[in-house]
Amino acid sequence: MAEFYVEINAQSNGDHVVHKADCAHLPAKETIQYLGAISNCNSALKKAGQLFRQVNGCTHCSVSSHTA
Numbered sequence: 001m002a003e004f005y006v007e008i009n010a011q012s013n014g015d016h017v018v019h020k021a022d023c024a025h026l027p028a029k030e031t032i033q034y035l036g037a038i039s040n041c042n043s044a045l046k047k048a049g050q051l052f053r054q055v056n057g058c059t060h061c062s063v064s065s066h067t068a
């Protein structure tokens with residue numbers, strides 16, 4: 001299990017990026033929403049998708065769930 005967060009602010013392409021808690025690129029905590037302790041990136045992405053219409057995995061910490 002890992003703890004995941006999703007960025008509240010969308011990127012310029014509309015993506016809300018999902019990060020692991022220990023990612024070096026995790027933004028300030030005021031701008032992220034806690035998703036919970038989740039077993040894998042894809043499940044975290046699904047959970048984030050319930051909050052935001054367009055989500056994507058971080059290219060640094062969630063490479064396996066990142067889609068270009």
Ligand SMILES: [Zn+2]
Binds near residue numbers: 018020023058059061
């Ligand atoms: Zn990240």
